[in-house]
Amino acid sequence: MSSSDAAPTLPEVRLRDLRPAVSPVEVVARIVTADRREVTRRSDGSRRPLVSGLLSDGTATVRFTWWDPPREGLDRGAVLRAVGAEVREFRGRSELVFTWKTRIGPASGAELPAVDGDDVPQRPVRDLRAGDEGFRLEVRVVRVASRSVSVGEERRVVYDGLLADRSGPIAFSAWSDFRLGVGEAVRLAGGYVRTFRGRPQLVLDERTVVTRIDGAELPDPAELLRSPPRSIAEVEDEGGGVALAVEGIVVGLLPPSGLVYRCPTCGRSVTSGICRVHGQVEGQPDLRARLVLDDGTGAVTVNVARAETERLWGITLEEARARLRDLPDPSLLEEQLFESVFGRRLRVRGSGTKDDFGVTVFPESVERVDLDLDATADDLTARLGPGA
Amino acid sequence: MSLREPAWRVTARELEASLEEEKGTGDRATTYLLSPFGARMSRVLLSGTLSPAEPIGRDENQPFWRSRLADPTGSIAVTAGSFQPRAMAQLRAVTTPGPALVVGKTHLYRGRDGVAYVSVRAEAVRAVAEADERSILAEIARQTLDRLDLVERVERGPTVSDEELRRDGVPAGWVRAARASLARYPQVDRPAFRRELAGVIRAVAGGAAAPPSAVPPQVRVTRSPPPPPPPAPPTVAERAEESLFLDLLDEVADGSVDGYADWKELVERTSARGLVAERAEAVLNRLEEEGVVEEPIVGKLRRS
Numbered sequence: 001m002s003s004s005d006a007a008p009t010l011p012e013v014r015l016r017d018l019r020p021a022v023s024p025v026e027v028v029a030r031i032v033t034a035d036r037r038e039v040t041r042r043s044d045g046s047r048r049p050l051v052s053g054l055l056s057d058g059t060a061t062v063r064f065t066w067w068d069p070p071r072e073g074l075d076r077g078a079v080l081r082a083v084g085a086e087v088r089e090f091r092g093r094s095e096l097v098f099t100w101k102t103r104i105g106p107a108s109g110a111e112l113p114a115v116d117g118d119d120v121p122q123r124p125v126r127d128l129r130a131g132d133e134g135f136r137l138e139v140r141v142v143r144v145a146s147r148s149v150s151v152g153e154e155r156r157v158v159y160d161g162l163l164a165d166r167s168g169p170i171a172f173s174a175w176s177d178f179r180l181g182v183g184e185a186v187r188l189a190g191g192y193v194r195t196f197r198g199r200p201q202l203v204l205d206e207r208t209v210v211t212r213i214d215g216a217e218l219p220d221p222a223e224l225l226r227s228p229p230r231s232i233a234e235v236e237d238e239g240g241g242v243a244l245a246v247e248g249i250v251v252g253l254l255p256p257s258g259l260v261y262r263c264p265t266c267g268r269s270v271t272s273g274i275c276r277v278h279g280q281v282e283g284q285p286d287l288r289a290r291l292v293l294d295d296g297t298g299a300v301t302v303n304v305a306r307a308e309t310e311r312l313w314g315i316t317l318e319e320a321r322a323r324l325r326d327l328p329d330p331s332l333l334e335e336q337l338f339e340s341v342f343g344r345r346l347r348v349r350g351s352g353t354k355d356d357f358g359v360t361v362f363p364e365s366v367e368r369v370d371l372d373l374d375a376t377a378d379d380l381t382a383r384l385g386p387g388a
Numbered sequence: 389m390s391l392r393e394p395a396w397r398v399t400a401r402e403l404e405a406s407l408e409e410e411k412g413t414g415d416r417a418t419t420y421l422l423s424p425f426g427a428r429m430s431r432v433l434l435s436g437t438l439s440p441a442e443p444i445g446r447d448e449n450q451p452f453w454r455s456r457l458a459d460p461t462g463s464i465a466v467t468a469g470s471f472q473p474r475a476m477a478q479l480r481a482v483t484t485p486g487p488a489l490v491v492g493k494t495h496l497y498r499g500r501d502g503v504a505y506v507s508v509r510a511e512a513v514r515a516v517a518e519a520d521e522r523s524i525l526a527e528i529a530r531q532t533l534d535r536l537d538l539v540e541r542v543e544r545g546p547t548v549s550d551e552e553l554r555r556d557g558v559p560a561g562w563v564r565a566a567r568a569s570l571a572r573y574p575q576v577d578r579p580a581f582r583r584e585l586a587g588v589i590r591a592v593a594g595g596a597a598a599p600p601s602a603v604p605p606q607v608r609v610t611r612s613p614p615p616p617p618p619p620a621p622p623t624v625a626e627r628a629e630e631s632l633f634l635d636l637l638d639e640v641a642d643g644s645v646d647g648y649a650d651w652k653e654l655v656e657r658t659s660a661r662g663l664v665a666e667r668a669e670a671v672l673n674r675l676e677e678e679g680v681v682e683e684p685i686v687g688k689l690r691r692s
Contacts, residue, residue, distance in 0.1 A: 233559030236391060249524070251395050251433065251491045251512065292392065294433070296531050297559040299392040335474065342514050343489040345523065358391045373519070376526045377593035383533050384586055 010083060014113045016059035016134060018094035023087035027096065028111045029055040034074045055080075055096065057112050058190050058207055059120070059134045063090070066098040081107040109206055120189055126167035130200050133192035137202075139163040139170075140218040141184045142225065142243065146177075162242055163188075163202065164224050166217065169243045171196065171351070174204035185215020198353045199240060229347055232298035232359075240352030240359045246300060247347040247369060252292030254301060258334040259320050262286050287317050289337060293346060293361075300359045302348050308366045313340050345369045393418065394561065395433035395491050397524075397531040401461030401584055402427065403434075407504045408572040409496050421494040421506065424573035425581055426535035428565035429494045432508060435459065435516070435524035438466065438488035441479045445469075447691070453479050457490055457508070459525065460587035465507035466490050475510035482513070487521035489514050500678055526592040529585055536582055539566045546570075626674075629663055633671045636661070637681065637689060648688035 012026040034053035041048055051069040054061050064085075066074075082104045086097040098104060123135040144161035159174040173196075180186065190208040193200050204210075229247035256269055261283025263275035270283035289304040289312065310316050313336075315323070324333055350363035406423040420428045436459030444467075445452035452469040453476055468476040475492070482488065492510040499505065516524075538558060542548060553563045636657045640649035658668045672689070675681040682692045 231557065231559055232394070233561060234557070237560070249395075249433065249527075294392075294395045296394055296397045296433070296527070297561065298394050338474075338512075339514070342512055343516055343520065343524070371523045371526055373522050373526060373592055373594065376530070377589055380526065380529050380533065380585075380589045380592065384582065384589065 014059040015055065015057045015062050018060075018062060018087050018096070020087050020089045020094060024084045024102070025087060026081070026083045027055075027057065027085055028079065028081045028107050028113065029057040030079045030109070030112065031074060031076055032056045032061060033076065036069070036074070056133060056192070058192075059113065061131065061133060061192075062094055062096055064096040064098065066104075068100065069098075079107045079109050079112060081105050081111065112207055114207075114209075124167035125163065125165045125170045128170060128193045128200050128202065130193050130195040135191075136187060136189040137163070137165065137191070138185070138187050138213060138215065138218065139165045140215060140221055140224075141180045141182055141186065142169060142221040144180050144182060164219055164221075164243070166219060169224060169241075170200060170202050171242050172202040172204060174208075176204070176206045176208075178204065178208070178210045180210070183221055185213050185218050187211040187213050198355070199242065199351070225349070229295075232293070232295045232300055234297075235300065235352060236298045236354070236359055239354040240361075242351045243349070244352050244361065245347065245349045246293065246295065246361065247345070248293040248295035248299075250291050250341045250344045250346060251294045251299070253334065253338040253341065254290040254292060255334070257289045257291075258287065258337045259317075259324060259330070260286050260288055285317060285321060287313070287320060289313070289341065291341060291346075293348060298358075300352065300361050301357070302346075302350075302361045302363055302366070304363060304366060308363065309337075312344070312366065313337055345371070390418075393430040395431045396427045396429045397528040398423070398427055398429065398432050398434060399461040399528060399532060399585070399588060400434065400436060400457060400459045400464040401581070402532065403432070403464050403494065403506045403508070404462050405576075405581070406494075406496070406506055410568065421496055422565070422568050422572050424569055424576040425532065425578065426539040426562065426566040426569045428561065428568055431491065431511070432494055433489070433491050433524070433528075434464070434508065435487070435489050435521050435528065436463070437485050438482050438490070438513070438515070439485045440482050441468075451476065454507075455479055455482060457488065459528075460591050461584050465505070466492065466510050466513070467495075467507055468492075468510040468513070472510060475513055478513040479510055482515060487516050487518050489516050489520070489524055497679060522592050522594065525588050529588045529592060532585060532588075533582070535562065535566065536578060538562060539569055539578065542566045543570055626671075629667065629671050630675060632661060632663060633658060633668060633675070634680070634691075637691070641690060646688070648685065648690050651683075651687045651689060654689065 010024060010026045011022060015027060015029060032054040034051050036049065036051050038047040038049050049068060051066040051074055053064060055064045082098055082102055084102045086099060088095050088097055120134050120136045123137060125137060125139060142162040142164050144159055146157050146159050148155055148157050159177060159180065161172055162169050163172050188204065188208055188210055191202050191204045194203055224243055227245055229245040232246050232248060235241065235244060235246055261270045262268065263270050263278050263281050264284050265278050266275065268275055268277060270281060273280055273283060275281045287306045287309040289309045291302040291304060293300050293302050306317060320333060324330055327333060347367045347369050348361055348363045349365045350361050352359045352361040402423050402425050406421050408422040410420040410422055410428065412418050418430050420430055422428055434457055436457045439456045441453040441455035443451060444454050450470055452467065454465055454467045456463045457466050468479045470476065490508060490510055491512045492508040495507045495509050497505045550563050554560060637649045637654055640654050640657065641647055644650065655665050655668050659665060672681065676683065679692050681689055683689050
């Protein structure tokens with residue numbers, strides 16, 4: 001099972017160029033998803049194993065079917081070289097079928113076809129959708145931060161942040177260090193888009209080609225993070241987003257708000273001393289506020305964490321706990337929080353995700369806004385027109 | 389998927405001028421109050437001077453409070469009952485008239501004389517500083533002007549597509565509301581309503597607004613087609629039937645475990661007193677329409 005004895009006549013093709021007319025072929029691709037199942041043969045009732053899923057080589061993603069696969073070595077992310085794979089067409093899209101005639105072996109990421117920036121079409125960030133790949137972007141790095149995650153046994157560093165062009169921003173996650181710096185303009189080729197918390201996220205893997213560019217026409221990161229608020233109706237239509245700004249009046253407070261208890265292990269909120277995941281735990285006190293922010297066109301829920309809640313409420317977690325001792329009914333504490341936030345005009349920046357109940361915003365900043373009443377009155381008078 | 393209804397920024401006058409409803413279909417459908425000025429409201433946000441609340445309703449177990457909110461354009465009833473405990477407590481906490489902010493659901497009641505009364509069932513009420521009231525009035529005036537501009541734009545060019553308006557940043561809900569306003573109130577004098585906003589803007593600038601009662605409303609809103617003629621006032625005989633019906637309803641309800649009057653039992657008793665099933669049903673329909681009696685569960689009645 002090695003590629004060295006591959007029949008030299010088979011063409012090695014990129015997944016983007018697969019055509020049923022050219023079959024069999026040789027491909028190098030990464031497993032994106034793989035599901036193992038068994039099919040019962042109609043003739044003798046025997047069961048035959050098969051793996052199907054998606055393969056990607058950075059130029060396209062195609063479905064594959066592998067009859068009688070090995071028991072192991074089919075993990076997500078593994079790179080394979082398949083010699084003698086059949087190309088079929090199903091519903092107008094090309095698929096690969098690995099049969100007993102196909103020779104399949106492991107390959108390294110370096111053997112994947114090079115994705116050249118000039119080879120793939122350039123796309124505006126706003127048009128990217130989950131599942132897209134084989135494109136090129138010219139973007140500004142708005143924000144980037146590293147964090148360490150554990151993948152199985154291993155610790156790895158991931159770089160998360162925000163990229164933007166004139167059409168809009170997108171969150172990204174990079175598994176290798178491209179030494180991206182805030183404010184840099186780059187051309188990216190070879191990433192792909194997945195869904196993260198209901199929003200598209202750009203993933204830069206080790207084959208992504210990063211080129212520094214001049215990028216004079218790209219937006220200034222500071223400008224993007226200062227962008228004026230948008231109407232909540234628009235944010236609802238778009239299903240949330242990153243680097244959002246909305247402004248409205250607090251018209252409601254959703255439970256649980258105020259003093260809450262969280263699981264010390266996972267941070268989930270604890271009811272009656274029971275964590276959904278970790279069972280009986282000693283809840284750690286915390287403050288939070290789930291504000292309903294409304295601008296007259298729509299409403300979002302803003303999940304405000306402890307520090308901002310303390311600032312909005314004007315009392316600290318310790319003070320809230322002290323108050324609790326004097327209150328006959330703990331729910332009065334939530335009423336007090338509502339009293340102190342209801343009717344306030346706030347401008348909130350952060351990222352938002354949408355579910356069946358609407359958009360929830362996870363704020364990076366929450367500011368009070370005061371209108372300049374005299375200037376506003378003058379503007380409004382001008383709009384009324386003469387004779388009013 | 390049902391998104392939370394936005395709180396439309398409106399003046400008391402706009403609510404007073406709203407006579408049309410759009411009833412949704414299906415389970416738990418939202419009913420919208422349509423205004424002539426481009427609002428399609430389930431929830432509203434108002435600011436003005438709130439008067440102390442007074443209790444209404446006779447049942448001690450079903451407290452219900454009402455106060456009035458007056459802004460520079462008019463005034464509107466604000467109510468809260470035991471189903472809005474937070475709002476009811478906040479409403480009752482108002483002891484002297486003062487600036488306040490109200491968020492609540494619109495409620496349209498059409499009396500037997502055909503006159504529509506709009507009220508706001510409060511979800512949250514709060515006394516605010518005068519500067520906060522001015523700031524909210526500024527937003528109300530701005531959004532009301534935005535909506536009037538939109539209604540006029542659609543009126544001038546009815547062929548303007550929703551897509552074109554959306555591209556200009558107009559929320560879909562506003563476009564829908566503007567079109568509904570034009571369809572339901574084709575004859576309204578919108579420029580006159582626009583002029584009435586001058587009082588709101590004076591209040592934003594800090595000037596004392598003329599008390600609303602001193603300014604007779606300049607906008608006369610007529611339903612089109614004109615409202616159905618009010619039903620003939622009840623005859624003495626009908627009143628007697630209603631009174632008997634209600635007495636027996638109270639009797640049956642008092643004797644029942646759940647506090648509801650069972651319809652079958654009630655009909656038995658009314659029949660015994662000469663009010664046959666058919667007549668009793670007619671009386672019930674009338675009382676339900678007037679909002680005196682309700683049937684929250686099929687076959688189970690109670691006073692509203």
